[in-house]
Amino acid sequence: MEGSISTHVSNKSSKGKKDDLYHVIHKVPYGDSPYVKAKHAQLVDKDPETAIVFFWKAINAGDKVDSALKDMAVVMKQLDRTEEAIEAIRSFRGRCSKHSQESLDNVLLDLYKKCGRIEEQIELLKRKLRLIYQGEAFNGRTTKTARSHGKKFQVSIKQETARLLGNLGWAYMQKTNYMMAEVVFKKAQMIDADANKALNLGLCLMKQSRYEEAYLILEQVLQGHLQGSDEIKSINRAEELLGELNASLPQPKFWDDLGLDDDLVKGIDGLLNVWSPTRSRRLPIFEEISSFRDQLAC
Numbered sequence: 566m567e568g569s570i571s572t573h574v575s576n577k578s579s580k581g582k583k584d585d586l587y588h589v590i591h592k593v594p595y596g597d598s599p600y601v602k603a604k605h606a607q608l609v610d611k612d613p614e615t616a617i618v619f620f621w622k623a624i625n626a627g628d629k630v631d632s633a634l635k636d637m638a639v640v641m642k643q644l645d646r647t648e649e650a651i652e653a654i655r656s657f658r659g660r661c662s663k664h665s666q667e668s669l670d671n672v673l674l675d676l677y678k679k680c681g682r683i684e685e686q687i688e689l690l691k692r693k694l695r696l697i698y699q700g701e702a703f704n705g706r707t708t709k710t711a712r713s714h715g716k717k718f719q720v721s722i723k724q725e726t727a728r729l730l731g732n733l734g735w736a737y738m739q740k741t742n743y744m745m746a747e748v749v750f751k752k753a754q755m756i757d758a759d760a761n762k763a764l765n766l767g768l769c770l771m772k773q774s775r776y777e778e779a780y781l782i783l784e785q786v787l788q789g790h791l792q793g794s795d796e797i798k799s800i801n802r803a804e805e806l807l808g809e810l811n812a813s814l815p816q817p818k819f820w821d822d823l824g825l826d827d828d829l830v831k832g833i834d835g836l837l838n839v840w841s842p843t844r845s846r847r848l849p850i851f852e853e854i855s856s857f858r859d860q861l862a863c
Contacts, residue, residue, distance in 0.1 A: 734750040
């Protein structure tokens with residue numbers, strides 16, 4: 566009898582460990598509530614439509630409404646039901662706790678980007694910045710915990726302000742309001758400079774045909790002077806923008822006045838393209854071209 570009891574306890578313990586492992590692997594909560602069923606459908610069964618049904622049931626039943634609303638909006642976005650997700654957050658965020666409002670705003674921003682609702686995006690970003698200036702962001706704390714690629718890290722008010730300004734600058738870029746975008750990007754860089762915002766500022770200046778200023782900013786990234794400059798993504802984008810910048814520069818128009826043969830002109834143009842520095846402070850060889858022209862004129 567004593568042995569059978571021991572075996573029963575052992576089996577029960579083994580089953581409990583398997584259940585724990587199952588929930589850890591699939592990252593689903595325990596229980597049988599609507600929210601748990603929704604997460605199971607989303608993460609285990611990979612059935613987003615069923616997950617949305619149970620998320621709605623969870624919201625209506627008051628079961629983890631904060632998480633259910635946010636998770637449902639994310640699933641809807643994946644199914645290209647973005648407008649529906651926006652309306653869901655707007656309609657039911659009043660049922661959510663105060664500390665969840667910031668994360669719901671972040672989901673809304675992603676949804677606005679997804680469906681191109683730039684005006685709403687700008688207004689929401691301005692509202693989030695006002696909360697920071699009024700000391701109401703982060704629920705009164707100076708830092709908050711954020712997640713990226715499954716890792717937790719701390720974000721300061723300073724970093725969040727710069728991030729929001731960077732997003733606001735990009736939103737103005739989408740509206741081709743480059744002057745406003747430039748002002749916002751520069752303010753963001755003053756607060757917390759990094760390679761990504763610098764590249765966006767460089768692109769903004771290129772859109773205004775201010776190539777020399779843009780070139781110097783791209784050089785800061787390529788020479789590793791900014792946070793994130795060493796990331797391959799930043800390097801590739803800087804080199805891509807540099808190529809676009811060089812291609813956008815006006816071509817010298819003095820060849821025709823010299824009466825040179827077309828083949829010779831093409832050859833010189835090709836030499837100048839090779840000669841044009843990609844990582845030099847000189848932008849790009851117009852001083853050399855002007856000097857060459859003056860010599861020929863003599």
